[in-house]
Structure formats: C-alpha cells, structure tokens
Amino acid sequence: MNRVVALLRSSHPGPTIVVTALGTGLAFAADAAPVAVALITAAVLANQLSIGIANDVVDAARDRAAGRRDKPIAAGVVSRRAALITALVLAAGSLALAATLSPVALVADALLLLGGWLYDLALKAAPASALCYLVGFAALPSIATGALAEPRIAGLGATVAAALLGLAAHLANVLPDLDDDRAAGVRGLPQRLGRRGCLIGCAVLLPATGVALALGAGGHPLALAAAAVAVLAAPAVVIVGRRSGRGAFRLVMGVALVLVLALVLAGGALL
Template structure:
C-alpha cells in the first residue's frame, strides 16, 4: 500500500482513551468484532443445521471468522486517513491504541488463514467462500465509494448459503430462495449500516449508493430489501408457512412501517437504523429456521 505508515501515524493528531495504549485491545476493536462474530456464528449454525459434523462446523466457523477478521482490519486500515480527518475517537488506529503496520499484518495473516480453513471445508464450497471474501475486500478497497457499493454485500451474503451446502455430500447448490434472501439481506444490511453516518461519509467524499440516494431514500432501500428478504424466507421454501412464519412476517412488517415513518431522519438519528437492524435479526432467525432446507 503506497503509504508511509510510520510518518502518517506520527504526523497526525491522536486521541487517547487512557494514558497508555493497549495494543491487543486495540487490535481486537479494529477487527469490527461484533459483525465478525455474528456472521461466523450464523455460518456455523447453518452448517450444523445442514447436517455437517463437528469437524465441518469448526472449519466453516474458522473460515468465516478469519475472513471476517481480515475484512474488518482491512476496513479500518484503508479508512485511516478518512477516520483521522473525521476525528473518529471510536477507532483504535485514530486513538493510537494500535499502529497501522500491526493492523496491516493482522489483516494479511487472517486472510492467509482463511484460505486453508475454507478449502478444508470443501474445495468448491471453500472457493465460493473466498469469492465472497474477495468481494468484501473489493468494497474496502474502493467499491464502497461507487454506485455499486451494494454489490459486494449482495455477493457475500448471497453466496453464504452456497458456501454451506456445497460442502455437503454430493455438493448440492442451495435453493434459489436461499441465495436471493441472502443477497437481499446483504443489500439491506449495507444500506442500514451506512445510515447513521451518511452525512459524514458524504462530507469525506464517499459516494456509494446510499450517499447518492440520501438519508430518506436509503432508509426506504434498507427497509424494502430487509422486508423482501423476510418475505422470501417465509414463502420461498416448500411447504406450509406455519404460525412462526406468519408471526415473523407480521413482526417484520410492523418494524418496516415504523422504520419508514419514525422520526430520526436528521443527522445522527438512530431510530430507523435500529428498526432496520431489528428486521435483519428477524431475517437471520428465519434463515436459521429454514437452515435444514437450504439445499
């Protein structure tokens, strides 16, 4: 990466939470631990529900976790200049709790570990997972600032069911509804994730699809994509919807209406974001409920 890391780090003002940096804690915080763990646990649970044994579940979980860690560290490293300019005191690279070189090395090590873990789960399944990881890296490395910012999310989430089912005996492709629901969930998660920081991103020169749409239309995009994922997960699989499916769909519909109509459309408003995240939780629950029928 064409950046003089030491000079960049030493020349910029830094913010401290305490008197001394805690490198390991800073490295942990820089990996975006919450989403990394959520996606890894989801992949492991889907693998278990699909019928794989303990070894397969462990490999799937480690593959996804290492991939997500690499993406998180890559994101904070690439965004360092922008985060410094924005005074992001929640970022350990900005506060000086960890050096840029350490984050770069961590991202590379995690990415390298992701390859054998992924291929160990299955050659075809592992290759599909690595394509999803590559899509996430492409987002960090520039696609996030283009009108196609939604595409890496759609690819990564849409391929997750395939990465699970292609590791099963016979290497079956996932059902079309599972891929579509995953892609919609990814697009909705992208729009919802950007929503709280949309003005700051625009000021920093990030011109992804949500920033081009603006806060109001991005809110609608997030809700429509996430609720559409709910509907696909309820009606896509064969068989009766069942009481749980109808209840989940009704709950998602109520959250969708609230997210669109709720106040908080100004800068910093988090109510629509939280409502959208609640719909995403419903979608994840539905995906797990359908986990045994992915293929």
C-alpha cells in the first residue's frame, strides 16, 4: 500500500464522500455558477479529508492497542507526522479555496473545519461532541449560498435541517465502534446514550430533518416527498441498527442524499 492510498483509507472515505456530495448538491441547489460548484466541491472534499485523517492521527495509539490493522497509521503504513502534515495542508487548502468564493463561504467552511478538528482533538470523549456536528453541519449550506453572486447566509430552514442531519449522522456513525469506544474510555454523547439511545435519536432526528426541509421549502411537493422518506426511514434505522451499526449509518447517509436531491430538484427554495 503506497502512502497516498494509506492516507485516503485514513480519511474515513465513506463519510467524506457523503459530506462532499452534500456540499456539491447544495451548490447545485443554490444555482451557483459551474466554477463555484467546482470550488465548493474541492473545498468541502479537502475539509473532510483533513478532518478524517486528523481523527486517525489522534486515535493512532488507541487503534494500535485495539489491534486495528485496518488503520494505516496505527499499522505503521504511514507515519503520524506525515499524516498530520497532510491534514494541516488539506485544512489550509480548504480555507484557501473557500476564500476565493466570499467571506461568507470562508467563515462557513472554517466552522465546518473547526467543528471536525475540535471533535478530533478534544471533544470526541465529551458530552459536547454533539456540538461539533451541530455547528459544522449547520454551516454547510452557507458554503453554497456564500458562493453566489450576492453571498449570503443560508435560510433558517436549511441551517436547521443540516444541523439535525449532522447530529443524526453523529449518532449513527459511532454505532459500529460503540463497544470499542467504551472500552477505550471514550464517553461522548453517543457512548453515553448507548446503542438503543442512538437508534431512538436517529429515529427522531430524521423525521425532524424532513419536516424542517419541507417547512423551509414552503411545502414544495418534492420537499414533502423527501420528508416522507425520512419519516418512513426512521423505524427502518432502528430495525437495521439492532443488527448492524454500519448498516444504520449507511441508511442515515442514504436519507441525507435523498433530502439533498430533493432540495436540488426543488430549485433551492429552502436555501
């Protein structure tokens, strides 16, 4: 495995791809210019790669102790120093790309980045871990609206929906590693809630996200349809999550993509 592949595997590629797709979808929904869409995609991708790699840098010792040979940094395939430098360069690159769009996009990108890095460095094991996702995801729509000819903060509906979706993703993302995290002394909000609490949280947050989307879009039919999907997916997350935490996370991310697709097709009314 070469260094580039190792770093990509360390970046938590699944969540990175989904969040980048969300950023791109929001850019299309905002009707941003093609160049702006490309810049938003690149900025969010670099942002999420940075956060993901930094997470594995911080967790390297714990992953090594747990025998996680699937983690390239813990396995020694790539050094912590090289990974940290890469994460910092990607963070700087993300901010530089956002800065070419507008101050609004730069601040929003910085909030998303700050939320991820604070989670990695300090708040992963604290009840306040949820705040990192709430703040970071709430800022995501404003990266898109900050790229418009007249940059502005995204509408309240989009901001609330994104924040709720981020919290649902946080609860679902931890499910596959819940037992290992507890054994390692990680006591963030999901670990304190436990598997049942996380699944119930997701079952509540997904419909709430759909409702925020529908209300913010003024009852647009596509937004209502997406909200219905989110409501129907809620019990499915609980059922799937009892058997597979990873399956529950994938289902939550799938609903997220449906919501953004509806937003794109609705013509960005929510933004």
